[in-house]
Amino acid sequence: MNQRFGASASCFEPLARLKVGLKVAAVVVAVGALAAVWLLTPVRSLATPEELQKLIAPVLHSPLLPLYTLAAFVVAGALHLSVWLVIFQTSLVFPPVAAFPLSMAGALLSSGLFFGLGRLLGQDVVTRFAPARVQRAVSGAGLESIIAVRVLPILPFTTVNLCCGAFGVRPSVFMGGTAIGMAPGILGISVLGERLLAVLKDPTPTSVGVLVGVVGLLVGAATLLRRRGNRRAGPTPAGPSDPSPPPA
Numbered sequence: 001m002n003q004r005f006g007a008s009a010s011c012f013e014p015l016a017r018l019k020v021g022l023k024v025a026a027v028v029v030a031v032g033a034l035a036a037v038w039l040l041t042p043v044r045s046l047a048t049p050e051e052l053q054k055l056i057a058p059v060l061h062s063p064l065l066p067l068y069t070l071a072a073f074v075v076a077g078a079l080h081l082s083v084w085l086v087i088f089q090t091s092l093v094f095p096p097v098a099a100f101p102l103s104m105a106g107a108l109l110s111s112g113l114f115f116g117l118g119r120l121l122g123q124d125v126v127t128r129f130a131p132a133r134v135q136r137a138v139s140g141a142g143l144e145s146i147i148a149v150r151v152l153p154i155l156p157f158t159t160v161n162l163c164c165g166a167f168g169v170r171p172s173v174f175m176g177g178t179a180i181g182m183a184p185g186i187l188g189i190s191v192l193g194e195r196l197l198a199v200l201k202d203p204t205p206t207s208v209g210v211l212v213g214v215v216g217l218l219v220g221a222a223t224l225l226r227r228r229g230n231r232r233a234g235p236t237p238a239g240p241s242d243p244s245p246p247p248a
């Protein structure tokens with residue numbers, strides 16, 4: 001019987017190698033196509049800093065820029081991009097007094113939309129693609145657990161939102177924990193963006209020192225909040241993929 005199974009497995013080896021070869025060929029073709037577009041079309045001339053600045057200038061000066069920024073948070077969530085990258089970009093475009101509320105609103109908007117989508121899809125669907133560690137982190141989560149998850153961007157943002165909705169986390173707990181957990185980081189990055197621009201424009205010892213101080217405060221506040229949230233949340237409840245303990 002072992003020989004028969006061995007023969008069957010060997011039959012699938014050429015097919016597996018063919019699939020790998022096709023994937024590699026597809027990557028090579030895609031890279032070659034991009035290189036051809038770059039070298040043989042006017043796209044290359046549009047990639048200069050001057051041309052890029054001309055392209056984005058109408059957007060940056062548009063009165064609808066705040067709405068575009070909120071939409072960017074939703075698009076980033078749909079593409080599973082880091083929400084903190086969008087927050088940092090927002091801090092480079094707006095002053096801190098505007099970057100902070102816009103980033104908070106965008107993060108909460110994206111969180112709420114994908115939380116609702118997770119609730120709509122249900123646990124059976126979400127558990128098919130969500131990593132087990134995310135499921136364990138949000139299963140039965142309370143306010144302190146949500147805060148702890150949000151303080152540091154360790155788990156994927158959109159997946160956490162989907163799982164919280166699918167696993168029945170209360171909306172008030174989810175949104176409250178998201179706001180409390182992300183507010184210090186968003187505030188720090190909003191100030192950090194302005195300080196970074198100041199350093200790039202005028203790299204004096206004072207501007208560099210302020211930038212380092214802001215980064216230190218941001219890291220310290222995030223660490224303290226996460227420790228506090230983990231301590232108050234206690235052990236993480238077992239997710240649905242964990243095996244049930246044997247009966248006593």
